[in-house]
Each structure stands twice: as C-alpha cells, then as structure tokens.
Amino acid sequence: MEELGKIHQLIVPLFGHNMVFNLEVILMTWIVIAILIVFGVATTRGKGMLPGSLQVVGELFVGQLYDLTEDALDREMAKTYAPLIFALFLFLFLGNWIGMVPHLEEPTKDLNTPLSLGLMGFVIAHYAGIKSKGFKAYAKEYFQPIFFMMPLNVIGELAKIVSISFRLFGNIMGGSIIILVVSHLTWSIVFPPFLNAFFGLFVGAIQAFVFTMLTVVYISVQVK
Amino acid sequence: MAYDIQTWVNLAAFIGGGLAMGFGAIGAAIGEGYTAAQANTAIARNNEHAGEIFKSMLVGQAIAESASIFALVVAMILLFTNFAAQSYITIAAVMGAGLCMGLGAIGSGIGSGFPAGEACVGVARQPAMSGRLTTNMLIGSAVCQTPSIFALVTSFILLFSDFSANPASPTWAAILGAGLAAGLSAIGSGIGGGVVAKASCEGIARQPSAATPVTNIMLLGQAITQTPAILGLLVAFILIFRGYPASEFLGPPMALLAAGLCMGFGAIGPGIGEGIAASGGVKWVARNERVIGDITRSMLVGMAVAESTAIYSMVIALVLIFVV
Numbered sequence: 047m048e049e050l051g052k053i054h055q056l057i058v059p060l061f062g063h064n065m066v067f068n069l070e071v072i073l074m075t076w077i078v079i080a081i082l083i084v085f086g087v088a089t090t091r092g093k094g095m096l097p098g099s100l101q102v103v104g105e106l107f108v109g110q111l112y113d114l115t116e117d118a119l120d121r122e123m124a125k126t127y128a129p130l131i132f133a134l135f136l137f138l139f140l141g142n143w144i145g146m147v148p149h150l151e152e153p154t155k156d157l158n159t160p161l162s163l164g165l166m167g168f169v170i171a172h173y174a175g176i177k178s179k180g181f182k183a184y185a186k187e188y189f190q191p192i193f194f195m196m197p198l199n200v201i202g203e204l205a206k207i208v209s210i211s212f213r214l215f216g217n218i219m220g221g222s223i224i225i226l227v228v229s230h231l232t233w234s235i236v237f238p239p240f241l242n243a244f245f246g247l248f249v250g251a252i253q254a255f256v257f258t259m260l261t262v263v264y265i266s267v268q269v270k
Numbered sequence: 271m272a273y274d275i276q277t278w279v280n281l282a283a284f285i286g287g288g289l290a291m292g293f294g295a296i297g298a299a300i301g302e303g304y305t306a307a308q309a310n311t312a313i314a315r316n317n318e319h320a321g322e323i324f325k326s327m328l329v330g331q332a333i334a335e336s337a338s339i340f341a342l343v344v345a346m347i348l349l350f351t352n353f354a355a356q357s358y359i360t361i362a363a364v365m366g367a368g369l370c371m372g373l374g375a376i377g378s379g380i381g382s383g384f385p386a387g388e389a390c391v392g393v394a395r396q397p398a399m400s401g402r403l404t405t406n407m408l409i410g411s412a413v414c415q416t417p418s419i420f421a422l423v424t425s426f427i428l429l430f431s432d433f434s435a436n437p438a439s440p441t442w443a444a445i446l447g448a449g450l451a452a453g454l455s456a457i458g459s460g461i462g463g464g465v466v467a468k469a470s471c472e473g474i475a476r477q478p479s480a481a482t483p484v485t486n487i488m489l490l491g492q493a494i495t496q497t498p499a500i501l502g503l504l505v506a507f508i509l510i511f512r513g514y515p516a517s518e519f520l521g522p523p524m525a526l527l528a529a530g531l532c533m534g535f536g537a538i539g540p541g542i543g544e545g546i547a548a549s550g551g552v553k554w555v556a557r558n559e560r561v562i563g564d565i566t567r568s569m570l571v572g573m574a575v576a577e578s579t580a581i582y583s584m585v586i587a588l589v590l591i592f593v594v
Contacts, residue, residue, distance in 0.1 A: 114486075117562075202574065202581055208504055209497040213416065216503060220419035223426050228343060249412055256413075256493045263490060267570060 142250030175268030221245030286368025293372025294341020301383020308387030330386020366449030373453030374421020377460020392475030410467025447530025454534025455502025462545020473556025491548025536583025
C-alpha cells in the first residue's frame with residue numbers, strides 16, 4: 047500500500063528552472079515502443095501472397111483500423127491519417143496491457159502520456175481542419191451562433207483535450223489502484239487474476255479503442 | 271471531556287464510511303431491480319430461452335454491482351485504517367473521500383442496469399444474437415463504470431495524500447469541495463452512459479447486421495457522455511493540488527466549497543442529457559445504417575450543445591477558485 051502514488055523522478059536544474067523526468071514512465075514507454083517495432087518487423091519480414099500466421103495478425107490489425115478510419119474520414123484522407131491512427135491504437139493497446147506483467151507499469155498511468163497524446167491529436171485535428179477548409183472558414187466556426195460565444199467555444203475545444211486524456215488516465219490509474227488495494231485487502235488470494243483480466247485486459251482494450259476513435263472523430267469533425 | 275484531533279479524525283472516518291456505503295447502495299440496487307424486471311418480461315415473452323436470459327441477467331447484475339463494491343472497499347478502508355491525524359484537514363479528507371465515493375457510485379449503478387435489462391429483452395427477441403448481445407452489454411456496462419472509477423481515484427487521493435504542510439483554514443473546504451465535485455458530477459454521466467448502452471443493446475437485437483457500427487457509435491456516445499464527469503474530476507484535482515495562502519476569513523473557504531458544489535451539480539444534467547442525445551443516435555443507426563454519417567454528425571453537435579451548461583459550471587467553478 048505504501049507504493050501508492052510514488053514515482054521516481056530525475057530533477058535537472060536548468061537556468062533556474064527544474065526539469066523533471068519521470069524515469070519509470072520513460073522506460074516503460076520505450077519498452078512498449080521496442081516491442082511494437084519488433085512486432086512490426088516480425089509481421090512484415092517474410093511477407094508473401096500466402097501469408098504466415100504473424101502476417102495474418104498484422105493484416106487483421108491494419109485492415110480493421112483502416113476500415114474504421116475510412117468510415118469516419120473519406121478515402122483520400124484515410125490514406126494520410128490511417129498510419130497515425132494505427133500507431134496510436136497499437137501504442138495505447140500495448141501500453142494498457144503491459145501492466146499485467148510483474149514489475150512493469152502502464153505508461154498511460156501517468157497523466158503526462160495521455161495528455162501529450164491528446165494534445166497531439168488536438169493539434170493534428172486543427173491542422174487538418176485549416177488545411178481542408180482554409181483559415182477563414184475555420185476561424186468563422188468559433189463565432190457561431192453569435193460572435194460573443196467565442197470564448198466559450200474556445201473553452202469547449204480545450205475541454206476536449208482534457209476529457210480525452212483524463213478519461214484514459216482515470217481509467218488506467220483507477221484500475222491499477224483497485225487491483226492494488228483489493229489484492230492487499232484479500233492477501234492476494236483468488237481475486238487478483240480476475241481483477242487483472244477485467245481492469246487490465248478488458249477496460250484497457252476498450253479505453254485504447256475509445257481514445258483512438260475519439261481522435262479520428264475530432265479530425266473528421268474539423269475536416270467536414 | 272476534551273476531544274483531540276485524533277478522536278475527531280476517527281469520528282469523521284466512521285461518518286465517511288457510513289456515507290460511502292449508504293449512498294453507494296442506492297444506485298446499484300435500482301439498476302439491478304430494473305434488470306430483473308426486464309428479465310421477467312423477456313422470460314414471459316420467450317420462455318424457450320429462459321436459461322440464457324437468466325444467465326445474462328445474472329452477468330449484467332454482477333457488473334452493475336461493481337460500483338457498490340467500490341463503495342464497500344472505500345467504506346472498509348475508512349473503518350479499519352488508522353488515519354494519523356496531522357491537522358484538521360484530515361477530518362475533511364476522510365469525510366470528503368466517503369462522500370465522493372458514495373455519491374459517485376449512484377449514477378454508474380443505475381446506468382449499468384439499463385443495458386443489462388435491455389440485453390435480456392434482446393435475447394428473447396433475437397436468440398441467435400445472444401453472444402453478441404452479451405459482449406455488447408459487457409462493454410457498455412464496463413464503460414458505464416468509468417465515472418465511479420473517477421470518484422474512486424479522487425477518494426483514494428484524498429485518503430492517502432499528505433496535507434499536513436497546507437494551512438488548515440481554506441484547505442479543508444477545498445478538500446471537501448473536491449470530494450463533492452468528483453462525486454456529484456459522476457451521477458449524471460453514469461446514468462447517461464447507461465441510457466446509451468441500453469439503446470445499443472436494443473438496436474443490435476432489432477438489426478443484427480448493424481452490430482459493429484452500433485457498438486462503435488455506442489462507445490463514442492458513452493465516451494463523450496463522460497465529459498461532464500471528467501470536468502468534475504479536473505476541478506477536483508485543481509482544488510486538491512492548488513496551494514492556498516492561510517486565511518482567517520470565511521470567504522475563501524466558502525468560495526472553494528461553492529466551486530465544488532457548482533461543478534458537481536452542474537454536471538448532473540449535461541451527463542443525463544448527452545446520454546439521451548447519444549441514445550437517439552445509436553437507436554437510429556441500427557434502424558437506418560445508410561445515413562450513419564449524418565446521424566453521427568448531428569449527434570455530436572447536439573451533445574456538444576448539451577455539454578455547454580457543464581462548461582458554464584466549470585467556468586464559474588474556476589472563477590470561484592482562482593479569482594474570488
């Protein structure tokens with residue numbers, strides 16, 4: 047119970063400010079990225095018309111997520127944004143599941159990871175909106191329905207970043223707290239596997255999908 | 271007889287434990303009752319599949335109960351942990367944690383009963399889809415639990431953070447306000463998420479070929495329905511982690527308490543309203559899949575408008591925290 051909420055930080059003083067690095071989060075993020083790179087290389091290495099078992103898994107992922115992107119955006123846009131959506135989903139999916147392995151922790155449990163991914167999605171969505179509609183039409187939307195609604199529209203847009211990132215953070219953080227506390231209360235008898243299956247596998251997969259889909263929808267709302 | 275701080279903290283922990291379990295028992299019971307009622311209807315309609323309907327009723331009720339179990343966990347911790355009394359803030363923290371978890375369990379409990387009940391009726395209507403309906407119900411109910419998980423996170427932060435360095439006077443109100451903001455704001459989003467999931471179970475039973483888009487739209491609708499609860503969580507975090515200068519006046523503490531109440535109550539309506547908006551979208555995607563693009567767009571815009579009142583509450587809460 048004592049390890050609840052404790053993290054290792056590297057604090058580097060720089061021109062009077064302190065730069066803080068959360069070492070565990072960085073390490074876990076790189077572990078996830080390394081596994082994904084290995085997975086990507088393994089699925090595409092011996093590719094051919096007659097797919098091997100790994101290639102089938104890779105094609106399944108790509109096909110499903112490509113269809114999802116194409117439903118929300120149109121065919122041309124999907125070509126640009128599908129790789130991003132694909133990478134985002136796989137990162138979150140593996141990131142939420144990696145906490146199942148002893149001594150490893152979910153990088154998404156730290157608010158910095160979801161917040162930066164949410165900011166990335168926000169910037170990309172608005173970039174896509176300006177690119178497809180032009181700046182004038184884009185800026186005009188903030189003055190709907192009346193001009194003085196502008197500040198509230200801007201806050202509403204910013205609330206999207208908060209909601210998308212806190213949703214992921216809260217679920218993963220909450221799940222890991224529940225697993226820790228209930229395991230502690232029951233002396234780790236019987237309960238932990240079921241809790242891990244529900245909060246780790248099930249909720250982790252759903253939240254990775256929800257985050258990815260919201261990013262797609264935010265892009266499609268800006269584009270249309 | 272003179273009471274020291276430790277005695278008051280123990281008393282507050284008992285009150286907090288009682289409040290957590292008392293409020294936490296409300297929602298799940300209502301949701302489970304609704305599920306059982308719908309299961310009876312379903313069994314009466316299609317008696318041949320009574321076994322399957324009974325099974326999906328029990329699974330649905332088990333998931334609906336989880337919000338109450340979170341409240342039970344918090345209540346047990348409050349009753350059996352010895353909280354070291356650092357200052358008067360600890361009294362507010364243990365009471366706030368109990369209130370937060372108790373109130374936060376109401377919405378998710380009621381909400382996750384809806385999809386479970388509708389899944390039972392759906393199995394009676396379309397027995398061939400019972401596997402898909404159960405999966406959809408499980409996903410919908412699990413996402414319904416999110417607001418109560420937010421309340422749980424807040425109450426654990428309140429219980430296990432060290433506030434001894436903060437000045438007692440405005441901080442106690444901020445702590446209590448944070449519990450109220452996170453707890454109250456979870457009510458609306460929990461119920462709203464349940465309404466969305468209910469519509470999707472109904473839609474899949476009516477139109478099995480549209481199962482995948484219906485599940486996707488449901489997840490989208492539920493995710494956006496949670497926004498008011500997330501804004502409540504944000505305000506709670508700001509209230510907890512912002513440092514306050516010591517104050518002898520009653521003004522600043524009341525402003526902080528009011529900020530929590532404002533965000534909490536202000537999020538109930540938008541949560542339910544967005545759920546209703548999304549349930550319309552989900553329902554009609556199942557019936558007319560070809561116009562899914564138009565339905566999704568009007569659903570998203572409608573939800574954004576319904577959400578604006580939650581954003582007004584957040585603005586007022588932030589003004590109360592930072593300006594007043």
